[in-house]
Amino acid sequence: MPELPEVEVVRAGLEPAAVGAVITGVSVFDERALTRHVPGASDFVARLEGRSFTATSRRGKFLWLPLDDGDSALIAHLGMSGQMLLRAPDATAERHERVRIGIEHPVHGELAIVFADQRTFGSLAVDALVADGPSRVPTQVRHIARDPLDAAFDDRAFRAALSRRRSAIKRVLLDQSLISGIGNIYADESLWAARIHPETSADALSTRAVHRLLAEVRLVLTRALAEGGTSFDAQYVNVNGQAGYFARHLHAYGRAGQPCERCGGPIRREPFMNRSSFFCPRCQRVKPAAD
DNA sequence: CCCCCTGCCTGCGGGC
DNA sequence: TGCCCGCAGGCAGGGG
Numbered sequence: 001m002p003e004l005p006e007v008e009v010v011r012a013g014l015e016p017a018a019v020g021a022v023i024t025g026v027s028v029f030d031e032r033a034l035t036r037h038v039p040g041a042s043d044f045v046a047r048l049e050g051r052s053f054t055a056t057s058r059r060g061k062f063l064w065l066p067l068d069d070g071d072s073a074l075i076a077h078l079g080m081s082g083q084m085l086l087r088a089p090d091a092t093a094e095r096h097e098r099v100r101i102g103i104e105h106p107v108h109g110e111l112a113i114v115f116a117d118q119r120t121f122g123s124l125a126v127d128a129l130v131a132d133g134p135s136r137v138p139t140q141v142r143h144i145a146r147d148p149l150d151a152a153f154d155d156r157a158f159r160a161a162l163s164r165r166r167s168a169i170k171r172v173l174l175d176q177s178l179i180s181g182i183g184n185i186y187a188d189e190s191l192w193a194a195r196i197h198p199e200t201s202a203d204a205l206s207t208r209a210v211h212r213l214l215a216e217v218r219l220v221l222t223r224a225l226a227e228g229g230t231s232f233d234a235q236y237v238n239v240n241g242q243a244g245y246f247a248r249h250l251h252a253y254g255r256a257g258q259p260c261e262r263c264g265g266p267i268r269r270e271p272f273m274n275r276s277s278f279f280c281p282r283c284q285r286v287k288p289a290a291d
Numbered sequence: 292c293c294c295c296c297t298g299c300c301t302g303c304g305g306g307c
Numbered sequence: 308t309g310c311c312c313g314c315a316g317g318c319a320g321g322g323g
Contacts, residue, residue, distance in 0.1 A: 001315085001316070002317090003317095032299090032300085035299085061317075061318095077317080077318080078317090079299095079300090079316085079317060079318080080300090080301095080315070080316050080317065081300090081301080081302095081315095096301085117300095118300085118301055118302070119299090119300045119301050119302080119315085120299080120300050120301075121299070121300065121301095121316075121317065121318080122317090164292095164293090165293085165294095166293090166294095167293085167294070171294095174317085176317080176318075183316075183317070184315090184316065232315090273295095273316090274296095274297095274314095274316080275314085275315070275316055276314090276315090
């Protein structure tokens with residue numbers, strides 16, 4: 001599923017092909033892929049054709065490519081099953097192809113950026129860039145917090161925010177307005193690594209436990225990125241259609257009933273926010289470990 | 292502000 | 308074999 005590492009793999013894959021490329025044509029096959037672009041398909045197309053991409057950027061699970069008008073960007077959110085694929089300009093349609101953006105790159109020549117999405121939770125848009133401190137972000141990204149791999153992420157402010165929250169720590173990790181880029185998989189993996197029960201009240205975590213958790217979040221995300229992300233099925237692939245390899249390194253997520261690799265006890269699966277939490281009830285206690 | 296809930300979608304696999 | 312249903316889950320928006 002596309003969380004921070006997967007979106008970053010896609011961003012990095014688009015970068016060499018997209019930056020400096022001119023948009024030669026845009027085809028919208030399914031308007032549901034433009035739910036984030038309120039003015040509709042014809043406006044979307046008009047704002048892209050003839051423009052060039054000047055960069056690629058990402059915050060949390062949002063990625064965007066600024067345009068050469070200097071004031072707008074193509075933004076993409078992959079939802080659960082969105083894919084951004086680089087294809088030959090005449091490549092046959094993908095199974096769930098929603099949008100195709102033809103580009104001409106000064107070095108790589110003609111290419112197509114294909115947005116395919118089985119469950120249509122993802123979408124594209126052209127959005128205005130607005131100031132956000134020293135940087136500029138699309139308006140739709142303004143409310144998204146910096147992610148834990150961002151140098152400007154404020155650990156102290158995060159800890160202070162946790163101390164004011166009584167929600168379960170896992171729920172807080174999934175709140176993109178507080179810390180972005182973490183989804184169900186990496187929340188479970190980080191909590192397992194930090195030995196924190198997902199239902200622990202955020203305000204019950206010691207300063208030490210918060211630091212441990214942040215360190216594990218960063219380790220998990222960094223390792224997953226190095227492995228090209230987590231792929232369970234065909235839903236997550238990079239821009240060349242290849243799966244990532246981090247699934248083989250998961251310690252908790254998807255391992256219900258299998259032995260915890262730390263203590264040997266069985267990993268438990270529990271319903272959580274209309275999905276599941278995977279954790280080790282023996283080494284992840286509701287009370288944070290006193291260390 | 293904080294918290295909680297719902298709607299948005301499709302494909303797959305298990306159960307009968 | 309074929310049907311039904313549960314499940315996967317990020318995010319926006321609205322109500323309390």
